[in-house]
Amino acid sequence: MQQLLNTALGGLTLGMVYAAFALALVLIWRSTRIVNFAQAPMAMVTTFVALVVVDAGHSYWLAFAAALVSGLLLGAVVERLVVRPVEGGPEINAVILTLGLFIVLHALAAVVFGNRYRSFPAPFGVRGLEVGGTTIALTGFGVFTVLAVLVTMGLLLALFRYTDVGLRMRASAFNPEVARLLGVRVGRMLTLGWALASLVGSLAGLLIAGGSLVHPAYMDSVVVYGFVAAVLGGLDSPIGAVVGGLLLGVALSFVSGYVGSQLVALAALVILMLVLTLRPGGLFAQAAARRV
Amino acid sequence: MLTVTDLSAGYGPVRALDGVSFTADRGRVTAVLGANGAGKTTLLRTISGLHRADRGSVELDGSRLDRVAAERMPALGLAHVPEGRGVITELTVEENLRLGGLGRAGRVDPADLERVYTLFPVLADRRAALAHVLSGGERQMLVIARALMARPTMLLLDEPSLGLAPRIVAQIFELLRGLVESESLSVLLVEQNARSALSIAHRGVVLNLGRVVADDDADVLAADDQLRHAYLGF
Amino acid sequence: MATALRRGRTWWAGSVLGRHLLVALLGLVVVVVVLESASDFRNLQLASMAYLGIAAGGLTVLTGLNGQISLGHGALMAIGAYTTALLLDDRDAGTPLPLVVLAAVAVTLLVGAVVGAAAARLHGPYLAGATLALAVAVPGIALYFKEQLGGEQGLRVVLPDIPTWVLDLAFFVTGQDLTRSRYVACLAWLTLIVTFVLLANLSRTRVGRRWRAVRDDEVAAELAGIRLGRARVSAFVVSAAAAGAAGAMMAITVRLAAPSGFTITLSLTLLTAVVLGGLGSLGGALLGAALLTFLPQVVTDLGVDAGLSDIQAAELAPLVYGLVMVVVVLVAPAGLVGTARTALLRRRLQRAGTGTSTSTSTDTAAPTSTSTTSKGTTT
Numbered sequence: 001m002q003q004l005l006n007t008a009l010g011g012l013t014l015g016m017v018y019a020a021f022a023l024a025l026v027l028i029w030r031s032t033r034i035v036n037f038a039q040a041p042m043a044m045v046t047t048f049v050a051l052v053v054v055d056a057g058h059s060y061w062l063a064f065a066a067a068l069v070s071g072l073l074l075g076a077v078v079e080r081l082v083v084r085p086v087e088g089g090p091e092i093n094a095v096i097l098t099l100g101l102f103i104v105l106h107a108l109a110a111v112v113f114g115n116r117y118r119s120f121p122a123p124f125g126v127r128g129l130e131v132g133g134t135t136i137a138l139t140g141f142g143v144f145t146v147l148a149v150l151v152t153m154g155l156l157l158a159l160f161r162y163t164d165v166g167l168r169m170r171a172s173a174f175n176p177e178v179a180r181l182l183g184v185r186v187g188r189m190l191t192l193g194w195a196l197a198s199l200v201g202s203l204a205g206l207l208i209a210g211g212s213l214v215h216p217a218y219m220d221s222v223v224v225y226g227f228v229a230a231v232l233g234g235l236d237s238p239i240g241a242v243v244g245g246l247l248l249g250v251a252l253s254f255v256s257g258y259v260g261s262q263l264v265a266l267a268a269l270v271i272l273m274l275v276l277t278l279r280p281g282g283l284f285a286q287a288a289a290r291r292v
Numbered sequence: 293m294l295t296v297t298d299l300s301a302g303y304g305p306v307r308a309l310d311g312v313s314f315t316a317d318r319g320r321v322t323a324v325l326g327a328n329g330a331g332k333t334t335l336l337r338t339i340s341g342l343h344r345a346d347r348g349s350v351e352l353d354g355s356r357l358d359r360v361a362a363e364r365m366p367a368l369g370l371a372h373v374p375e376g377r378g379v380i381t382e383l384t385v386e387e388n389l390r391l392g393g394l395g396r397a398g399r400v401d402p403a404d405l406e407r408v409y410t411l412f413p414v415l416a417d418r419r420a421a422l423a424h425v426l427s428g429g430e431r432q433m434l435v436i437a438r439a440l441m442a443r444p445t446m447l448l449l450d451e452p453s454l455g456l457a458p459r460i461v462a463q464i465f466e467l468l469r470g471l472v473e474s475e476s477l478s479v480l481l482v483e484q485n486a487r488s489a490l491s492i493a494h495r496g497v498v499l500n501l502g503r504v505v506a507d508d509d510a511d512v513l514a515a516d517d518q519l520r521h522a523y524l525g526f
Numbered sequence: 527m528a529t530a531l532r533r534g535r536t537w538w539a540g541s542v543l544g545r546h547l548l549v550a551l552l553g554l555v556v557v558v559v560v561l562e563s564a565s566d567f568r569n570l571q572l573a574s575m576a577y578l579g580i581a582a583g584g585l586t587v588l589t590g591l592n593g594q595i596s597l598g599h600g601a602l603m604a605i606g607a608y609t610t611a612l613l614l615d616d617r618d619a620g621t622p623l624p625l626v627v628l629a630a631v632a633v634t635l636l637v638g639a640v641v642g643a644a645a646a647r648l649h650g651p652y653l654a655g656a657t658l659a660l661a662v663a664v665p666g667i668a669l670y671f672k673e674q675l676g677g678e679q680g681l682r683v684v685l686p687d688i689p690t691w692v693l694d695l696a697f698f699v700t701g702q703d704l705t706r707s708r709y710v711a712c713l714a715w716l717t718l719i720v721t722f723v724l725l726a727n728l729s730r731t732r733v734g735r736r737w738r739a740v741r742d743d744e745v746a747a748e749l750a751g752i753r754l755g756r757a758r759v760s761a762f763v764v765s766a767a768a769a770g771a772a773g774a775m776m777a778i779t780v781r782l783a784a785p786s787g788f789t790i791t792l793s794l795t796l797l798t799a800v801v802l803g804g805l806g807s808l809g810g811a812l813l814g815a816a817l818l819t820f821l822p823q824v825v826t827d828l829g830v831d832a833g834l835s836d837i838q839a840a841e842l843a844p845l846v847y848g849l850v851m852v853v854v855v856l857v858a859p860a861g862l863v864g865t866a867r868t869a870l871l872r873r874r875l876q877r878a879g880t881g882t883s884t885s886t887s888t889d890t891a892a893p894t895s896t897s898t899t900s901k902g903t904t905t
């Protein structure tokens with residue numbers, strides 16, 4: 001019973017991170033029809049930025065902020081300089097481009113920061129909280145993880161729902177040509193979208209790194225889990241991505257706890273193939289086919 | 293006043309517009325007529341900067357529009373309702389309208405919203421609904437209302453009657469006529485349905501294979517049997 | 527008239543096969559000469575170039591000719607390698623090497639059929655994501671079945687003794703004793719040549735034409751009576767078989783099958799080779815494999831000269847590949863060889879006086895090259 005609870009709790013915490021990462025992928029997919037496989041190394045690079053700030057003797061929070069800001073900038077720069085020319089082109093070009101970027105960022109991080117495991121600080125305890133005399137699998141940092149993702153999602157939701165910029169961004173994503181006719185600078189909105197997505201990716205990277213080890217490859221599998229979560233939710237829906245992330249987190253946590261942690265990625269693959277075969281539009285797809 | 297001079301444009305080897313010149317007067321409805329593939333849509337897209345002109349110029353009230361990016365048009369007083377309407381179905385009715393308002397000055401004037409809701413009460417009733425659920429006629433009203441949100445001086449409409457019942461078309465044209473009279477809005481109305489277009493237009497320009505083959509007052513065009521048979525199909 | 531046409535075509539096809547065999551024979555001679563004069567170290571390097579080339583050849587057929595992308599070919603290589611390792615677990619294993627390789631190919635082919643069937647309905651980013659998941663998942667299987675598959679340590683591969691007739695033959699031809707590394711390199715290159723001849727011929731047959739038709743225009747292909755799913759699966763299966771052979775060669779070259787050899791990096795590396803060499807071109811795949819094998823040393827040396835530490839300098843090579851990959855997509859979407867070939871073709875056409883700007887040849891250029899121009903009109 002206790003193991004069941006703990007597995008579920010661990011899954012939810014992890015699921016939150018996958019949700020954030022899936023959300024980052026969905027934001028980009030919605031606006032540019034590109035799955036940004038480079039999201040993982042982009043997040044990794046910003047985590048290393050945080051590590052540099054920490055190494056320089058500054059506080060965790062300054063490092064945290066530095067990583068998020070550098071995520072924002074990196075996303076904008078990548079969209080503007082590298083991705084812009086392939087937008088609207090053949091999809092295979094975009095795939096190859098983001099993978100090329102994946103390799104570049106990996107290698108760059110290894111050259112600049114070294115190709116070894118480094119420990120990353122956490123601002124809160126990473127030992128299980130005590131509830132009624134027993135230790136549960138929820139850590140202080142886990143609580144922070146959940147809250148950080150929830151707050152970020154709330155802010156994003158508010159941005160998209162209630163602000164003019166959000167409205168322009170959504171219009172650019174749904175119908176770029178009409179948006180242009182209505183005076184929206186679509187290019188800027190895409191850049192902003194990539195920047196925000198990259199920020200959310202950075203957040204996921206920081207949350208995975210906290211109290212653990214970082215390495216140029218430490219986010220690689222997360223991009224797979226984020227992708228699976230996003231596909232679970234339909235790849236087009238931010239809410240779907242969040243729900244997909246949580247479901248996947250719990251599912252993988254159970255696989256890890258009851259079968260073996262080595263098979264987590266295999267389980268993710270199986271889930272992905274099941275979804276793509278049985279419900280290609282995602283778990284929550286309506287009967288009506290989506291545009292495009 | 294919109295002045296188009298010697299405008300040419302194409303798609304690769306295809307010449308869709310070939311030296312088109314005409315003017316659309318202020319406070320008037322100018323109909324652009326012609327068969328399928330005559331270049332009507334290309335004309336509007338080139339005027340509003342969605343498509344690049346190879347040659348020629350476009351002026352709106354004295355300022356040059358060619359080489360101006362499409363996204364700056366609302367600020368210059370030009371609104372373009374594209375073929376197939378361009379409702380953003382994923383947004384609500386009000387969001388569509390607000391988007392129209394943002395184009396002019398970067399923020400929405402609540403008075404504009406009130407105005408279009410009075411003009412189109414149907415939309416007021418459904419302001420919170422997703423545009424996805426609107427009927428064809430309602431969608432056409434929505435895109436016209438959305439264009440009006442930017443307080444344009446010149447409105448480009450691409451086949452507003454497409455796929456609508458005659459009664460709805462009459463209603464929409466009636467509304468347009470009212471707007472033109474009360475607010476001295478200028479309209480460039482692209483239509484295949486020449487008869488109804490000429491019924492509200494003051495002037496008509498007939499395109500064939502990318503060239504202007506007639507440019508005259510609407511009643512003159514409607515009375516020209518030869519032209520009607522050759523190009524207007526009624 | 528019709529018979530004459532048909533005879534014309536068979537004669538032509540025969541000549542293509544003949545040409546392929548001739549090239550293969552020439553290749554074999556070159557390989558023997560090069561391997562014979564190379565050091566043991568170089569031989570192992572050449573062997574790894576060969577297995578990368580085999581896998582890249584399979585991938586380039588899939589991506590270039592059929593328009594499918596796979597980031598899972600590293601995982602497929604792992605399956606070939608582990609099969610080889612299981613069959614060659616000790617010196618008296620007794621299975622003849624050719625059989626081992628065939629078994630590795632067969633097992634990978636089966637897995638490829640399953641993966642391909644699942645992947646057939648996917649396109650672009652979905653396919654990339656799913657095969658990426660495969661690449662991440664497969665090493666975990668080896669870790670989970672520790673008993674059978676050796677876990678983190680992996681399985682050692684015991685190369686059987688070189689048959690005496692081979693030793694004799696080698697001595698007779700070269701006048702030298704055949705070292706084990708040279709033997710391995712010869713095997714790898716022989717496999718490469720066989721694979722390439724098969725792939726080259728396959729892509730000239732009706733099957734290959736179907737793959738290209740599906741890549742170029744699904745609707746048109748379907749209207750022409752081509753079963754899209756079947757064409758996709760068959761391309762995937764063929765490509766997987768090549769990856770299996772590559773895995774087998776990798777296993778006997780590095781004498782180990784371990785999870786650390788089959789990371790995402792391997793899959794991405796193969797993709798790099800294919801992109802560098804120009805999608806759809808076997809020669810390009812080989813060129814890509816050569817770059818992947820020999821460039822690192824050059825770049826690393828340069829890095830060390832420039833004052834980087836060894837570890838840092840070792841990362842310069844992937845940096846270069848990645849950059850080249852990005853640049854290739856941005857400036858030459860068909861890859862280096864593909865673009866060069868298109869340029870050549872255009873020049874030839876111009877010289878012939880036709881002068882029309884034909885779209886790129888549908889034969890070998892990637893789907894990437896055909897529609898990149900459509901974008902400029904609206905922006």
Ligand SMILES: Nc1ncnc2c1ncn2[C@@H]1O[C@H](COP(=O)(O)OP(=O)(O)OP(=O)(O)O)[C@@H](O)[C@H]1O
Nearest residue numbers: 303306308326327328329330331332333334335484
């Ligand atoms: N994107 C395009 N690419 C190539 N050719 C095009 C494109 N759009 C239009 N054309 C060609 O340009 C010419 C004019 O087309 P256009 O759409 O302007 O005609 P239209 O008068 O609006 O026709 P309709 O009444 O059917 O809407 C046609 O010959 C058409 O085939």
Ligand SMILES: [Mg+2]
Nearest residue numbers: 332333334375
């Ligand atoms: Mg039209």
